[in-house]
Amino acid sequence: MKENNNDVLPNNPTLDDVARYAKVSSATVSRFINNPAVVSERSKIKIEEAIRILNYVPHAAARALASNKSRMIGVIVPSLEDALFGGFLERFQNMISTEGYTTIVASSSFDKNKEHAQINEMVSHNVDALLLVGLSRDNSIYSLLNKKNIPYVITWVVDDRGEHPCAGFSNEVAAAKIADYLMDLGHTKFGMILGDSKSNDRAYGRLLGVRHALSRRQLSLPDELIIERPLGVEYGQEAFRILMSRSDRPTAIICGSDPFAYGAFFESKMLGISIPEDVSITGFDDTWLARHLTPPLTTLRTPQPQMAKLAAQYLVSRLRGNEVEPPPILDVELIVRGTCASPS
Template sequence: MNTKKIKTDNPTMGDVALAAGVAPVTVSRYLNDPALVSERSKQKISAAIKTLNYVPHAAARTLASKRSRMIGCIMPSLDSSLFGRAIEVFQNHISTSGYNLILASHNYDAAKEQEHIHQMISHGVDALLLIGNSRDEEIYRLLQAKNIPYVLTWTIDPSQVHPCVGFDNHSAASSIANYLMDLGHTKFAMISGLVKNNDRAYERLQGVRHALAKRGLSLADDNVIERQFGVDAGRDAFRLLMSRSQQPTAIICGSEPFAYGAIFESKTMGIDIPNDVSITGFDDMWLASNITPRLTTVRTPQQQIGMLAAKYLVAKLNGENVLTPPPLDIEIVVRESCAPPRAPKIAAVK
């Protein structure tokens, strides 16, 4: 590597090219579109950048390539490992194509999400990953007007208007309800996320109601408790449900932290899971297989969502005519938190 005549206090792209023994345009391609550069040249340029401690000027790169090399991701919350699995896979994939991840969260506040979207657009993000499809249509019109590719995740769009990488929340919730009914349960309750501005929570609630109705059962409004997501909310909701004279024999949790809270609270209340009441979760996060009793839950394709969303956006940014995948599969994972309901006690005949 030729670095003798190069000033290393503030190296330029030309200095990197000279040190690597390639043309400056090759360095520019490496920085803006690595797929256009041979593996041998990539290695030489990478070594030169490391040796010279070269840091590209972001504004100059944006002007030259008309791209910021940034992809924005706006999540409902950062206080959860649920989205972390998918986002880690997403980031790893886009980084191999030369893109950086810009992350924000809105805490289930539609106005805050809209503000983040406007900010990211003003800062020139090349594409956006969003969670769910509950938002004002104005947002989609803006993204289309700005020619910014986007993808919605953790959801599907039956109308096929918006590109989605996700699964059918309605069907997934129906599946777990059917599993419990197959065990013999007829007395149900549900701990749900707030359904306003949250299509995933809404579809899961409707999926449970629909499955029960098909078998002549119902989910009373009093037995649906909506809460902000969290373990403490699960504890509170479980305590409320199991303090009533008419207790459910099965509680479906629309989010896994609710189920963890329910299990923790059951120990405080002296309630036996699954013999007194069955509990189910949703997503199969790491604690599900380690809590006692181990949690029966819906396993969602979190890492697959991250990978496919990244592939879709990178392909769109490369000008490819790419389609989103069909709805992804979920799986019911049966563990020890569910059992058939106890037979009613028969009073002794005197």
């Protein structure tokens, strides 16, 4: 459809204006706006061009009222301060946008009470579904979502009890993988830097995985060599200083997240400690900086593209009214680079 310069374009175009320009019915335009998948490709092209020419923006409240759907999916992540969740969010949003949905994103700052309030706020604004990170929250939240028939999916974890749908991986298995790798290099003295294992189930799973891996080879991880801190490079620096000041200091430090490993790496330069000659360091997540350090960081690559895809597919299927199986458990890949070596 070509724009006719002689046409007088309305200042505040309506759905009916779009229908007239596209030469389709108003009902077809409404279906396109609320559920693009049910409209033929030919009609889609005509409607999209009419919307572009008219600069038509659907009224969100009217759409929600007409369809009883907001076409919004709420996403709450623990932090937006680093790159960890950015790529995941972009992939997730790209996938759901093809189905006519958009995202509302909030950061809980690793605060359970804040997350609870954010969930209630999103529910009050009629989000159609929710994506959450981790399982560490009050069961009343799940009761609320089930009562209101709001589909949800949990990421970055798996639910061993099978009570909640998850698009994620086993933090315990992943952490055990990197502990096994370090023990195969000959390490027997370990330290660990991680988040709060009491409130963060991902951190707890990673701690459990390391301890179980060590115990299978008759080794242990003493409490005094476990440093729990808020997520951040500066906290990794602090924790590294503490660990390396011990009289019987570790030869390998397992970090529960890449920012902790970055902090340990930077602090080692300040202290004149050589990596990996004096101490081996590992990360978790394989964020963008890991491969650019000198030496580059050995870490675990979490399956963020697959998590985003499976989470989006699960929620969209649920929103279509389909009964679907929870996503499969994903694997985490050990990325061996240059920050690990056999102990001196």
